[in-house]
Amino acid sequence: MDINMNTTNATGCSITPTDLLTDRVCSIEDFGASTLARPVTNTQAINRAIEHMAHSGGGTVIIPAGRFKTYTVILRSNVNIFLEEGSVLAAARTDIREGICDVQGEAFAQKGEGGNYLEPEVNPYVGIQDHAHSYLRNCFLWGERVENVMISGLGLLDGSDIGPNGYREEVLCYSDPEEPTYRDQPGHTDEWFGNKGIAFWRSAHIVLKDFSILSGGHFAVIATDVSDLLVESLLIDTNRDGIDLDSVTDATVCKCKVNSPNDDGIVVKSSMGAQRFAPSHNIVIEDCTVSGYDLGSVFAGLPSTDRIVCHPGIGPIGRVKLGTEATAGYSLIAIRRITFEHCFGLAVEANDGSDVSDVLIEDIDMRDVTCPLFIRTGDRARSPVTGNSQRLETRPKGDVRLDQTEWVLPDKADFESFPAQRYAPSYVYRSVTLCDGNTLSVVDSDHPVRYNSANYYRDADNIAHPLSYNRGLRGYQPDTDAQLSERDLMKRGNAIGARHIARAVNISVSNVRAEGVDPRYPMILAGTVDGRLCRIELDNVSVTYRGGLTLCDAVEQRQIETNWSCQESDFASFLQPVHWLVEPQHLLNENFLPRVRWDTETESWVDDPFNVPEGTTDYPEPVEFGILPAYGLYARHVDDLVINNLTISTVDPDGRPALVFDDVYRGALTDINVPQGEEVVCVNHTRKRHTDFEFVPDEPYFSTQVKEVKFPDNLVVHTEVVNAPQPGTPPDSLYPYSCTADAKSGYQYSQAREGRLHLPAGVFPPYFRPLSACTVHVGDNLSLAVEARDPAQADQGAQVVVQAVDMPQGASFDGCHLLWRPQEEGRYTCSFHTVTHRQEAICLVNINVEKK
Numbered sequence: 001m002d003i004n005m006n007t008t009n010a011t012g013c014s015i016t017p018t019d020l021l022t023d024r025v026c027s028i029e030d031f032g033a034s035t036l037a038r039p040v041t042n043t044q045a046i047n048r049a050i051e052h053m054a055h056s057g058g059g060t061v062i063i064p065a066g067r068f069k070t071y072t073v074i075l076r077s078n079v080n081i082f083l084e085e086g087s088v089l090a091a092a093r094t095d096i097r098e099g100i101c102d103v104q105g106e107a108f109a110q111k112g113e114g115g116n117y118l119e120p121e122v123n124p125y126v127g128i129q130d131h132a133h134s135y136l137r138n139c140f141l142w143g144e145r146v147e148n149v150m151i152s153g154l155g156l157l158d159g160s161d162i163g164p165n166g167y168r169e170e171v172l173c174y175s176d177p178e179e180p181t182y183r184d185q186p187g188h189t190d191e192w193f194g195n196k197g198i199a200f201w202r203s204a205h206i207v208l209k210d211f212s213i214l215s216g217g218h219f220a221v222i223a224t225d226v227s228d229l230l231v232e233s234l235l236i237d238t239n240r241d242g243i244d245l246d247s248v249t250d251a252t253v254c255k256c257k258v259n260s261p262n263d264d265g266i267v268v269k270s271s272m273g274a275q276r277f278a279p280s281h282n283i284v285i286e287d288c289t290v291s292g293y294d295l296g297s298v299f300a301g302l303p304s305t306d307r308i309v310c311h312p313g314i315g316p317i318g319r320v321k322l323g324t325e326a327t328a329g330y331s332l333i334a335i336r337r338i339t340f341e342h343c344f345g346l347a348v349e350a351n352d353g354s355d356v357s358d359v360l361i362e363d364i365d366m367r368d369v370t371c372p373l374f375i376r377t378g379d380r381a382r383s384p385v386t387g388n389s390q391r392l393e394t395r396p397k398g399d400v401r402l403d404q405t406e407w408v409l410p411d412k413a414d415f416e417s418f419p420a421q422r423y424a425p426s427y428v429y430r431s432v433t434l435c436d437g438n439t440l441s442v443v444d445s446d447h448p449v450r451y452n453s454a455n456y457y458r459d460a461d462n463i464a465h466p467l468s469y470n471r472g473l474r475g476y477q478p479d480t481d482a483q484l485s486e487r488d489l490m491k492r493g494n495a496i497g498a499r500h501i502a503r504a505v506n507i508s509v510s511n512v513r514a515e516g517v518d519p520r521y522p523m524i525l526a527g528t529v530d531g532r533l534c535r536i537e538l539d540n541v542s543v544t545y546r547g548g549l550t551l552c553d554a555v556e557q558r559q560i561e562t563n564w565s566c567q568e569s570d571f572a573s574f575l576q577p578v579h580w581l582v583e584p585q586h587l588l589n590e591n592f593l594p595r596v597r598w599d600t601e602t603e604s605w606v607d608d609p610f611n612v613p614e615g616t617t618d619y620p621e622p623v624e625f626g627i628l629p630a631y632g633l634y635a636r637h638v639d640d641l642v643i644n645n646l647t648i649s650t651v652d653p654d655g656r657p658a659l660v661f662d663d664v665y666r667g668a669l670t671d672i673n674v675p676q677g678e679e680v681v682c683v684n685h686t687r688k689r690h691t692d693f694e695f696v697p698d699e700p701y702f703s704t705q706v707k708e709v710k711f712p713d714n715l716v717v718h719t720e721v722v723n724a725p726q727p728g729t730p731p732d733s734l735y736p737y738s739c740t741a742d743a744k745s746g747y748q749y750s751q752a753r754e755g756r757l758h759l760p761a762g763v764f765p766p767y768f769r770p771l772s773a774c775t776v777h778v779g780d781n782l783s784l785a786v787e788a789r790d791p792a793q794a795d796q797g798a799q800v801v802v803q804a805v806d807m808p809q810g811a812s813f814d815g816c817h818l819l820w821r822p823q824e825e826g827r828y829t830c831s832f833h834t835v836t837h838r839q840e841a842i843c844l845v846n847i848n849v850e851k852k
Helices: 039-055 486-490 551-556
Strands: 025-027 059-063 066-070 079-083 087-091 141-144 147-153 156-158 160-162 168-170 196-209 212-214 219-232 235-237 241-246 249-254 257-259 266-269 280-291 320-322 330-343 346-350 356-369 373-377 422-424 429-433 439-443 467-469 476-478 494-496 504-517 523-526 533-545 561-566 574-579 596-599 604-607 633-650 659-673 679-688 702-704 707-710 716-722 774-777 782-785 802-806 817-820 826-834 842-850
Touching: 025 039, 039 059, 039 066, 039 079, 087 160, 241 249, 241 257, 241 280, 266 280, 266 330, 280 320, 320 330, 330 346, 346 356, 346 504, 373 504, 373 533, 523 533, 551 604, 774 782, 782 842
Parallel strands: 025 059, 059 079, 066 087, 079 147, 087 156, 141 196, 147 196, 156 212, 196 219, 212 235, 219 241, 219 249, 235 257, 241 266, 249 280, 257 280, 266 320, 280 330, 320 346, 330 356, 346 373, 356 504, 373 523, 504 533, 523 633, 533 633, 633 659, 659 679, 659 707, 679 716, 774 842
Antiparallel strands: 160 168, 422 494, 429 439, 467 476, 561 574, 596 604, 679 702, 782 817, 802 826, 826 842
């Protein structure tokens, strides 16, 4: 089989730090800045220094050692910022009413220090992307239409502060100001605040090098519509995204360490934040470490894992991701030599109407990750569509969309036109209760769809006609030569400005090693029926999962929750819910119904674990699929799949198949190593519908299957046939049986799963609180506290049993403390491990013994 893969490599930026060096310098202290000054005074002084250099032909502004509180620093072309070692630019507090949420979701109010950040700008394309992508000016350092700017040095940008209670608090906020009511208004409704670190917009030839960022807000670094960008050797430990490249071309991110437990570490996007349709292209991300350790712990030099659940109710994120804001698409991306630690893995996503193509991923090392590889297409269709009025409301009513109305643009000359290219239904949802009392939303079986009269025209004879956009006259005009049936009208709830459903094309992944992987999430290659993954290659990939789940978990989709008390470095402690199987995102929908079908002969529910819902309009995350029926690799809606030298193993046995293939066309697998005797499952599905139309009544079904895929002889290949629509599909004339196994239907979980009896140890294994290296003198007594924590024992309050497996001569361990009086100088290492179950944790501490 000959499948041609992309061989073009991204080259990244051309700018170098040397290109921007200058001999002309000044200090912010020369213009009145002081560590004792009020933030407003420092803000004025720093910006005067930058203005002076800009008007003098360019140069470098020095931030000397010391902590300088300030509001927005405005960058200018040809002016560099140099942060001396020991310098801190600290974000100043601004007055915020009660109700803004911090990183833990708690409402809080800040006591201001006399000023505010720049007012969020007017962005007529608000709503088509997240608020923080629409508005950038309310940031710490701001560069708009600037060129030849370098920020460098060993200093710190600090978006946090120590509060009156002695705990660290965020100042650059995790949350966003409220969006305006109209598209010609600034980006807030009343008050605003700083919530981004460094932001560049429509700029070029930018270098960010060597400094650190702590708690950088929604984005520590955001570059929108920027070309020729170098981000090198930054340390970022932040409360949301680390580095965002949005509609960026010719960019390189290298040698950075990014810790971002609540959001993405390094991410490529292409939103309409640029206020134009601008794809991202030619980007290199290499030699970096990304992680999701506790906020602030990496900056402090002692990474910790006490917080289990992060935003938005899932495990630590901190990954490298391509997408989600991918309205304009992206191409030619190289990701190489990246280390992932305690975070989600690598994600490549195209869900917003434009493709991702030509991505090279190689030499990846992962430890303690949630999902090693997630390649996903969907149809959120988060792209603009021109409406049928000139109204400027950000959420117009009665227009071409019934859902996500903020994606509708006015039909005005000063807006780019995005005429409707296709349509999707608008579904009506109802709440159902599962047998354990949890609730979720499914499409209403009695009234599944809503009609939208804005998307068709009825003539005097009550005949419905389609509309088409007339660019010359502007506006949608009826095509009276064509007619729409009642079924057509059901499908026209939402107009979509993107011509086709996004695809992922030419993705090559090689030389990947992942250990300690969450058993709930295999590697996932998930296209859609009509937006497929094409030409995907995996080569030399080795993954070890923690294991311990069963096929019953993939059937039942249980929600099992315990409470957990935790603390992130020097932030205040708090209590959080922990989900052991299904991890809810923003909403619980049909994806988390039990995967069963109604058997008419026995009049009972029977297991159907391979009938996985499509979830095409969901926010793309591995958790959207719940517990999948494969523990190693799940591939669906893929064309031309090449897998060579794949090794999959588990610590604890797992009761699901290692590999599941569903609607894979053409593929070649060679040198596949899985535990002996395990099956590979190929799914034949007889009741599929086209993307977005899964719940339209009486929509015709068709079949999908695995075709022309060559498996090696050592694999046991088994075929499973799925004869029911996906869970949550309303009954109709084509399939009159219920697909919703709720409490009303009589469905019950198996007795083995009742209550708190099943907390799979591999999901949240025990861990140690980190121990820093210590120094002791010969003859002095050392007492070192050692503490392990086990989330599975949280409700019982039991202490985790710890053993010392390697201690210096003469040392003792009582289960909680290492006790030692060293007699000789030298460097020693002590090792400890938990003994609660097979998912053990190991802790090492280095002790330096010196002479008195």
